[in-house]
Amino acid sequence: xxxxxxxxxxxxxxxxxxxxxxxxxxxxxxxxxxxxxxxxxxxxxxxxxxxxxxxxxxxxxxxxxxxxxxxxxxxxxxxxxxxxxxxxxxxxxxxxxxxxxxxxxxxxxxxxxxxxxxxxxxxx
Numbered sequence: 001x002x003x004x005x006x007x008x009x010x011x012x013x014x015x016x017x018x019x020x021x022x023x024x025x026x027x028x029x030x031x032x033x034x035x036x037x038x039x040x041x042x043x044x045x046x047x048x049x050x051x052x053x054x055x056x057x058x059x060x061x062x063x064x065x066x067x068x069x070x071x072x073x074x075x076x077x078x079x080x081x082x083x084x085x086x087x088x089x090x091x092x093x094x095x096x097x098x099x100x101x102x103x104x105x106x107x108x109x110x111x112x113x114x115x116x117x118x119x120x121x122x123x124x
Contacts, residue, residue: 008096012064016097019057020104026050027111030119039119047115054108061101068094 005013026046033043072090076082 004096005100007093008100009064009068012060012097013100015060016057016100016104019053019060020107023050023053023057023104023108023111026053027115030115034115034119034122037122039122043119044116047112047119050115051108051112054105054112057104057108058101061098061104064097065094068097 005017027050030043030046030050033039033046069091072094075090076087
């Protein structure tokens with residue numbers, strides 16, 4: 001799995017990882033608040049922020065894929081004839097950061113829905 005991380009765009013994968021860490025820290029803080037039945041407006045803002053940080057990771061992944069695709073197409077244009085297996089390998093590597101961003105976003109949505117449901121049941 002670590003091999004895929006280093007195959008992807010290191011800069012963008014690093015940014016996505018930082019976003020994932022921020023999301024997890026926010027999740028822990030919000031979970032402690034919600035489980036202590038102390039949910040307030042600030043808690044709801046933090047819970048929404050979890051989803052937004054996940055979306056940021058997804059957008060960064062899509063941006064990385066677009067930039068990588070532009071570079072790949074430029075290389076193909078310069079090389080002329082490229083074998084399908086080389087093209088397939090390049091496309092596979094291009095989408096690693098998008099998949100990573102999708103996984104982070106999916107996790108953020110799961111956390112968001114779980115915490116928002118639990119927080120809405122807490123009396124204000």
